[in-house]
């Protein structure tokens with residue numbers, strides 16, 4: 604298999620194993636809704652979508668990324684979740700995320716970025732909840748220090764902050 608095929612295969616493997624191996628029961632949101640997930644979702648909790656408050660997202664396995672980036676001076680430590688876990692938890696399928704911000708900025712990110720580069724969707728920086736004022740409530744954070752080759756327009760453009768919604772879809776459909 605060439606690298607690309609192998610990557611696809613492992614993405615597939617990861618998605619399928621996590622769907623069966625990781626079952627997280629989500630309750631209805633109790634706090635303010637900070638994220639709407641749209642797309643091919645098995646058990647939506649609001650119309651065709653799945654809505655989340657912060658506690659629901661913080662219940663997912665949490666990951667840390669410590670890096671310098673163009674938005675905050677010096678190395679900061681971000682805490683957040685891996686959207687692959689989120690998709691698995693709600694049985695959502697797809698290899699692409701179309702993410703929309705509060706200012707209606709939109710970017711599309713291959714799901715594979717979140718396993719290849721250890722990227723996360725952060726809700727905290729240095730253990731403090733990110734407010735809208737500090738680019739929260741959610742922001743895509745790449746590990747630019749561990750993967751300096753990501754320091755390009757492509758990945759800066761994917762570093763979307765003030766995330767409001769995510770649509771999961773299949774690029775091959």
Ligand SMILES: Nc1nc2c(c(=O)[nH]1)N[C@H]1C(S)=C(S)[C@@H](COP(=O)(O)O)O[C@H]1N2
Nearest residue numbers: 704705706708756759760761762763764765
């Ligand atoms: N919410 C939001 N995130 C965003 C953007 C935006 O307009 N809104 N622009 C993107 C693009 S195209 C790039 S290159 C970088 C730019 O960051 P800067 O405006 O701090 O230079 O942020 C990305 N994330």
Ligand SMILES: [Mo]
Nearest residue numbers: 756757759760
């Ligand atoms: Mo950009």
